[in-house]
Amino acid sequence: MSTLDSKVPEGPIKDKWTTYKDNINLVNPANKRKIDIIVIGTGLAGGSAAATLAEQGYNVKAFCYQDSPRRAHSIAAQGGINAAKNYQGDGDSNYRLFYDTVKGGDYRSREANVYRLAEVSANIIDQCVAQGVPFARDYGGLLDNRSFGGVLVSRTFYAKGQTGQQLLLGAYSAMNRQIARGKIEMYNRHEMLDVVKVDGKARGIIARNLITGELERHSAHAVVIASGGYGNVYFLSTNAMGSNVTAAWKTHKKGAYFANPCFTQIHPTCIPRSGDYQSKLTLMSESLRNDGRIWVPKNLEDAVAIQEGKKKPTELSEDERDYYLERRYPAFGNLVPRDVASRAAKERCDAGFGVNKTGEAVYLDFKSAIERYGKEQAKIHNEENASSARIYELGKGIVEAKYGNLFQMYEKIVDENPYKTPMMIYPATHYTMGGLWVDYNLMTNIEGCYAIGEANFSDHGANRLGASALMQGLADGYFVLPYTIGDYLSNDIRTGEIATDTSEFSEAENSVKEILEKLVNTNGTKPVDYFHKKLGKIMWDKVGMSRNATGLKEAIAEIQELRADFWKDVRVPGGINEVNRELEKAGRVADFLELGELFAKDALVREESCGGHFREESVEIDGEQKGEAKRDDVNYKFVSAWEYKGVPSDAQLHKEQLIYENIELKQRSYK
């Protein structure tokens, strides 16, 4: 297949999904009982898909590497979920949500998919409330909303700072109901290590039981990849330790195109790294930027003194501080989108103005907010001559009510009181917009193999808006895939059970076994983490927030070298047929070492700056926007979909041209 057919239905964008649903083939209930579906991953997308498909009557086999489906990393999402409910009466609509998402994604997502996402968003909220998800409510007992990520309406629903957790537990409960009915067979502590194709169609998987180490063959009429994103290619990220690209990457190696791997979101407000031992980064909700002001010292000497611990940030006067976001982007200030805020922090730290001992941190200061709220409160309470201590106390109360739990979390980790001394933050990898290429049906270019949630590429373009990841995962799993997959499976009602004792399954199992044996028998000198950390450093330094051709070429060469070294020198203790955490890690890192190269290659090919992808060569030369990212719609208005050809360096690029009929393309400006 050389051209990519997105299979977007004809007709006006508003009617596409409805018309589509009205015209697809359905599978009757008796036949659904004869059809098996495998779902890989039990996060918001996988969990909701597994539950819904099982409700409909299909036999679902769900797999997760954790000890329970409830632990998938969707659980860590804090902020909220968007939906075009317009409960606040502020003029929200499907079109506005669609528009904001496409614009936020810097015009690199597929219009029809995004519109459908906006269309079903309201259903998600209804469904979750019916499941008993305890969303925040106002005193009238109705659902509360907050605004998020710089959009102009309040459309974000939330459950304290644990929205992802509550939505995931909702999907998990829906799964539990089906597990109890016997419609979902749940395989915990199982990792998919290959997809099996029979006559060109995805018909099963090879999975490793992570307790016994046994390789298992599982067959089905369709395979759904919902294994999340690949942010851990950077080693340090806000992803879970186990989050990996393996399922998606193995699918890619079996023929599925990998789309836009270089589109990665670096989140600006994470707790900075404290040392080389660090294993993971913790995100602080973006909402902090509503009240916190970001700054670094204006003078290099002050920055150095702070790095060496000789000076404290509170000792710097106002005019010794550089509020660089307010300086550079007067219109949006501290509320510029994630990618812009992240790059600006990196720019200051690269110039030597970082404020912790690693030199990779900037301040997020609540002093002015505390003062502002304090004065406001003093007025409300009619305290005309309030002392500054009293004003501080009043203001602190408000800040505590809004962000108390985040401040507490920060203090637990960093051991500093953020009310007294400014918080330190630094950007960290958070979400990957790229993923397996899918058409309108969410099917990859392997027939019968679907990709949903963060594992696919479809809805967020080059940059994802806040509170949209949860929306997409649940939209795909609850409301999109269950329809589109039926259309495909209607051809499979006469197929019968897929046998696993065939040559296709044997071959796949053997190749998996070969890799595992190679890993445990290499008997080198270095633990897996050594390679993962090295890969992470290459990616962060050269394929991180800001990229250029020279760096990318170097990265590709270095990754190739590292990969060769890995296969020569990795040490994986223990055997295959037992619990072996190092072996699990080694397999995942082996795949990251391949993906990393494709990632850099994709970044090299895309000679424009758009969304999370910033090419130093593509910036505005002059005018008001001087130095800002410059998108190139003439040459790069396409999805890059990579076909595997043996090694990542040989991967072949296919372009899906993006067509915008409902939105006018504009350069983003936050000045």
Added chain:
Amino acid sequence: MSQSKFTTIGRKVLMALSGFFLMFFLLQHLTINMLSVVDPDSFNSVSHFMGYNPVIQFLMQPILIFAVVFHFVMGMYLEYKNNKARSVKYAYNKPGTNSNWMSRNMIYSGLVVLAFLGLHFYDFWIPEMDFKYISGHEEEPTRYLVELNHKFQNPIKVGLYVLAFIALALHLLHGFQSSFQSVGFNNNKYTPTIKKLGNIFAIVVPALFAFVAIYHFLNPLHQ
């Protein structure tokens, strides 16, 4: 799904209900004991009433015995089951950091109280049964105070009684508020009060029992 007759929660509720009953009984017993100090004549007449009223003797007394037996049999059964729920114990455990001694050792304070009940029966209940039903003596409405007083002339016995009351206090310090929790009574508004009330009950009631024993030890009656 099939339901066993009593879930673990059901058993706990029954533990709590029998506990409530026993606490009520303690109050009643204490009231009569106190009479022996403040109003010896009434003590004799109330004791006589309790000893010969058929409702007390043939209805309330069996219920009480049943409640006592149920409470300790169920307590021991639950302890056995609970202990069995973790067959490999921790090599290093610091339970004192998250719960108090009383709550973790109900079985021991309970067993001390149970042992005391044996002694108490031996001292009072068996002689009483013998007096009334085996030896078949005539009713003697004024004998109670003197008998009581004589029983407490032995310092070792008084010491044992006081020890038992301390165990009872420890048992009640957890048992009182725990019973409320078990029957589902826990809310922000009333629970702090219940806890305070429980502490008062758990200390004052056994202390007064002990006081009565010591009082009689210090004030021997000569007849």
Added chain:
Amino acid sequence: MDLTLKIWRQKDAKSTGKMVTYPISGIEGHMSFLEMMDILNDELIEKGEEPVAFDHDCREGICGMCSMFINGEAHGPDRKVTTCQLHMRMFEDGETIHIEPFRANAFPVLKDLMIDRSSFDRIQQSGGYISVNTSGNTQDANALPIPKKDADLAMDAATCIGCGACVATCKNSSAMLFVSAKVSQYALLPQGQVEAKDRVLNMVNQMDVEGFGSCTNTGACEVECPKGISIENIARMNRELMKATV
């Protein structure tokens, strides 16, 4: 700082295990407990020994996967944190740290510090859900107002991460805090009313079948719970059960 670790090592579910002593040095206060374990494991691998297997995933205190019993307490000496959020600054130079898996017969050890908590999943499967299909025609989310107080209490109960610290801590290995958190969440919401009776009966029954002990109200669970879930929920479940039985 330099520390002495005493860690439970057990080859697999069938083997018997024992405590093994490992010295470790160069630990900094800013490290998380699991980062200290990572360092130990890398040292073990370089020495050619088998690393210590332990469960962990999100490392930000929400997935509920990490589960160590550290110095006699579930998730260690800090309060309202999971093992992954515990920092080494809570310990002193030269200290001996005892590390064991969460122990209960309903949580069999799989290897070293890894345990099998599928009993929790089975309890949830027995009734921890509201039976509603995904149709796209569910009634509007705002059709049924819910008093803020109830919604907030339901949320407090729903924050349970299913780590099992309550069971590990309880002297009776009771799962009451875990089960009551789910029962409470639904009992407080109108959507949960229809199946309320069956839910509490089935979940409590399953809890008993799994071999968890019974609650004796020591309150240890709520102290060690990383999410601070209150035993008020247990009282609520007791009420729900009585309502369903009587």
